Amino acid sequence: MTAIDDIPVTDVSTTTVRAACPHDCPDTCAMLVTVTDGKATGVRGDPDHPFTRGGLCVKVNNYQDKVYHPDRLLHPLRRTGPKGSGRFEEITWDEALDEITTRFRATIAENGPESIMPVSYLGTQGILNGLNVGDPFFNKLGATISERTYCDSGACTAYTMTIGATAGVDPESLVHSRYIIIWACNMVSTNLHLWPFVAEAQRRGAKVVVIDPMRHRTAKRADWHIPIRPGTDGALALAMMHVIINEGLTDEAYIRDHTVGYAELVERVQEHTPEWAAEQTGIPAEDIRTLAREYATSEPSMIRIGVAIERHAGGGQTVRSIACLPALVGAWRKVGGGLLQLPLWAFPVNWGAHMHPELQTPGTRVVNQYLLGRALNGEMELDPPINALMVYNSNPLVVCPEQDKMAAGLAREDLFTVVSDHVLTDTARYADIVLPATTQLEHHDIMFSWGHFYVTLNTPAVEPMGEAISNTELFRRLAARMGFTEPCFTRTDEDMMAEAFDWDAPAMAGITMESLRETGWARLNLPSPDEYAPHAEGNFPTPSGKTEFRSSIAEAAGNFVVPLFRQGCEEFQPGGVVDPLPHYIPPRETADSGYRLNLISPKSHAYVNSSAGDQDKQKRVQGEQSVIMHPQDAEERGVVTGQYVRVFNDRGQYLALVEVSDEIAPGVVLSPMGAWRKNAKDQATVNAVNPFAFADLGNAPTFSDTRVEVEAV
Numbered sequence: 001m002t003a004i005d006d007i008p009v010t011d012v013s014t015t016t017v018r019a020a021c022p023h024d025c026p027d028t029c030a031m032l033v034t035v036t037d038g039k040a041t042g043v044r045g046d047p048d049h050p051f052t053r054g055g056l057c058v059k060v061n062n063y064q065d066k067v068y069h070p071d072r073l074l075h076p077l078r079r080t081g082p083k084g085s086g087r088f089e090e091i092t093w094d095e096a097l098d099e100i101t102t103r104f105r106a107t108i109a110e111n112g113p114e115s116i117m118p119v120s121y122l123g124t125q126g127i128l129n130g131l132n133v134g135d136p137f138f139n140k141l142g143a144t145i146s147e148r149t150y151c152d153s154g155a156c157t158a159y160t161m162t163i164g165a166t167a168g169v170d171p172e173s174l175v176h177s178r179y180i181i182i183w184a185c186n187m188v189s190t191n192l193h194l195w196p197f198v199a200e201a202q203r204r205g206a207k208v209v210v211i212d213p214m215r216h217r218t219a220k221r222a223d224w225h226i227p228i229r230p231g232t233d234g235a236l237a238l239a240m241m242h243v244i245i246n247e248g249l250t251d252e253a254y255i256r257d258h259t260v261g262y263a264e265l266v267e268r269v270q271e272h273t274p275e276w277a278a279e280q281t282g283i284p285a286e287d288i289r290t291l292a293r294e295y296a297t298s299e300p301s302m303i304r305i306g307v308a309i310e311r312h313a314g315g316g317q318t319v320r321s322i323a324c325l326p327a328l329v330g331a332w333r334k335v336g337g338g339l340l341q342l343p344l345w346a347f348p349v350n351w352g353a354h355m356h357p358e359l360q361t362p363g364t365r366v367v368n369q370y371l372l373g374r375a376l377n378g379e380m381e382l383d384p385p386i387n388a389l390m391v392y393n394s395n396p397l398v399v400c401p402e403q404d405k406m407a408a409g410l411a412r413e414d415l416f417t418v419v420s421d422h423v424l425t426d427t428a429r430y431a432d433i434v435l436p437a438t439t440q441l442e443h444h445d446i447m448f449s450w451g452h453f454y455v456t457l458n459t460p461a462v463e464p465m466g467e468a469i470s471n472t473e474l475f476r477r478l479a480a481r482m483g484f485t486e487p488c489f490t491r492t493d494e495d496m497m498a499e500a501f502d503w504d505a506p507a508m509a510g511i512t513m514e515s516l517r518e519t520g521w522a523r524l525n526l527p528s529p530d531e532y533a534p535h536a537e538g539n540f541p542t543p544s545g546k547t548e549f550r551s552s553i554a555e556a557a558g559n560f561v562v563p564l565f566r567q568g569c570e571e572f573q574p575g576g577v578v579d580p581l582p583h584y585i586p587p588r589e590t591a592d593s594g595y596r597l598n599l600i601s602p603k604s605h606a607y608v609n610s611s612a613g614d615q616d617k618q619k620r621v622q623g624e625q626s627v628i629m630h631p632q633d634a635e636e637r638g639v640v641t642g643q644y645v646r647v648f649n650d651r652g653q654y655l656a657l658v659e660v661s662d663e664i665a666p667g668v669v670l671s672p673m674g675a676w677r678k679n680a681k682d683q684a685t686v687n688a689v690n691p692f693a694f695a696d697l698g699n700a701p702t703f704s705d706t707r708v709e710v711e712a713v
């Protein structure tokens, strides 16, 4: 590996600082920042990092422009105009912190601490400044607990029920796969650095299959694109099992030694014939047979599921079925065979030290974040109602469903809202107090990854802009003002990094803070990707130690939310009786609603969720809020490429620029998420029409289970 000193410098005042891309993206790229005279002048991917391989993506390769963006928030602000108007005055940090704590104290005295709700997600994925940075503070305060199940909570629940919290296949092992199914994942846009490993496998003769309603960038590079109706993947997986079992394509020895519930599974899948699945999915029965046979007979075969697999009524059971497939055919036996979901579970993150769940008051109310619209507008009849909101690391007005309800809620005069961010986001425009946050180039952090096996250290490259502070510092200041004295509230960033991982865990052997300062990143202490077959001998971290076709967790407790998504408490839903065998739950919204088009809203190519949604370069690449529709559907509605249409249902509407394309399945329309309301034609974006409804497991969202109609305007 190149030592930092060997990287050529152009003049004496230029240095290179090792950093990490902060974004909520599986790739967690190792980033090198060029700093000239104290100013960051460029970022690039570390060429020595086996996963980053020298490249950053279109979302981040001008990250310095985010740091020096003319709209960067440099000082705390207080609202001077009506909510949403974006009119503010500059105030001092002292004034801002005084006002926040005075208002928090007042609402606690009057309505109790549950009248305060934090809203945060993954604006940064750093262990210090990310998901859990405010948890100790709000736990101590006794605030409403914010359940954060936007992303993969349903899939994680189903996955752990079936094969346990295992990291699964090393993404780098995909070069050894002979058959790769990329299922509900637009890898080239959302997991770009995994693609070279797939492409290498393809060069070595692997067949790459993409199952997706859209023939997107990734599907175009595949050997076979299978268009599917959104939310019907569970039917396809069950029918694949039907074929595999009935045609004798199973690995009998693997099933005998490393699974439970096989006999019941055999019985269960009998009704799920390819003909039945063809009706549900729109995929010809013969194609389903071919897929099942090829998958079962290519060794090793591999499935990469994207987060979008869970976003419909039956998202959980879909992942249950898919997670059964590798054991059925013994794919786990070989390097490059099995399932790839979230390698996150390989990292011994010391979650407790960041969440401090012991500071929670037992029985504290829990509100799921994507019910925020109805929580704020009174529809949930919360007692006490939410009177104070603190948003950091998130832009709920763009990423939450029921956008109009949220906007109405945020406009409430009696709601006190604090937002910490880099720029004045759609949400921040509604704040009473806005706080300036540092970017990744201005603060310390340390990263896990949900897409590879490397720990990455982020060293600040430049001084904070203006009066911006890190999230860690923000909560230190707030805790001090509130008089909280627990040691966790005075930890320095250095202390927090020392607590980031269980450094004594086997996976961390050979990795220390000192070594990371030297190298910037390190591979977890796991076998090499050329040798690693984690479940060749079973050893699944489930209660039985086996792949559980019949889930003992479902039998015992039903639905639950994985602790990561709810601040440390594993919450079983009483009475939530879940069938312990995988089964099919069709999409909830149907054409019977009168809305005939199935809307999906996956990720934008150039934004990371709503981040970068207001940056010039990214806006140029992404264009405005669009909707892609099939020629047949467009013709029926008299719509052509380049015109604006109204996309609507009972929940709301937005205007979008149409792109007519046969790349989308008929009956499906696609609007990428992430565009800001402020930049949209009608001040509304795709989440104006999405439902708040949960999927079957893990309280997952149902963004792909939405019906709309489209009309020319």
Ligand SMILES: Nc1nc2c(c(=O)[nH]1)N[C@H]1C(S)=C(S)[C@@H](COP(=O)(O)OP(=O)(O)OC[C@H]3O[C@@H](n4cnc5c(=O)[nH]c(N)nc54)[C@H](O)[C@@H]3O)O[C@H]1N2
Residues within 6 Å of the ligand: 024, 025, 026, 059, 151, 183, 184, 185, 186, 187, 189, 190, 191, 211, 212, 213, 214, 216, 228, 229, 230, 231, 232, 233, 305, 306, 307, 308, 309, 311, 312, 600, 601, 602, 603, 604, 605, 606, 607, 608, 609, 610, 674, 704
């Ligand atoms: N460019 C970019 N990259 C990102 C992000 C971003 O916003 N932009 N966000 C990051 C985050 S937070 C996440 S969670 C990941 C997510 O990344 P992915 O897992 O790739 O998820 P999506 O892009 O939402 O959707 C992937 C594909 O699923 C398809 N799809 C939607 N519904 C269904 C369905 O029911 N069945 C099937 N088979 N396919 C369906 C969509 O057409 C889309 O092509 O990306 C990360 N990376």
Ligand SMILES: Nc1nc2c(c(=O)[nH]1)N[C@H]1C(S)=C(S)[C@@H](COP(=O)(O)OP(=O)(O)OC[C@H]3O[C@@H](n4cnc5c(=O)[nH]c(N)nc54)[C@H](O)[C@@H]3O)O[C@H]1N2
Residues within 6 Å of the ligand: 024, 120, 121, 122, 123, 124, 129, 150, 151, 152, 307, 392, 393, 394, 395, 396, 398, 399, 400, 420, 421, 422, 423, 425, 437, 438, 439, 440, 471, 601, 602, 603, 608, 609, 610, 611, 673, 686, 687, 690, 703
């Ligand atoms: N329709 C639809 N909706 C979706 C999805 C979808 O596929 N379709 N995907 C869902 C998924 S998978 C996800 S993960 C969520 C994402 O939801 P969010 O995590 O809320 O994503 P962002 O919109 O990017 O908001 C992150 C905000 O944090 C800010 N930020 C970044 N770093 C810092 C920092 O250090 N400090 C502070 N204070 N702020 C910071 C950013 O500037 C940005 O405004 O969206 C969900 N919503």
Ligand code: SF4
Residues within 6 Å of the ligand: 021, 022, 023, 025, 026, 027, 028, 029, 055, 056, 057, 058, 059, 060, 061, 192, 193, 608
């Ligand atoms: S957003 Fe993802 S792909 Fe892009 S630089 Fe960051 S980690 Fe890498």
Ligand SMILES: [Mo]
Residues within 6 Å of the ligand: 024, 150, 151, 307
């Ligand atoms: Mo996500």
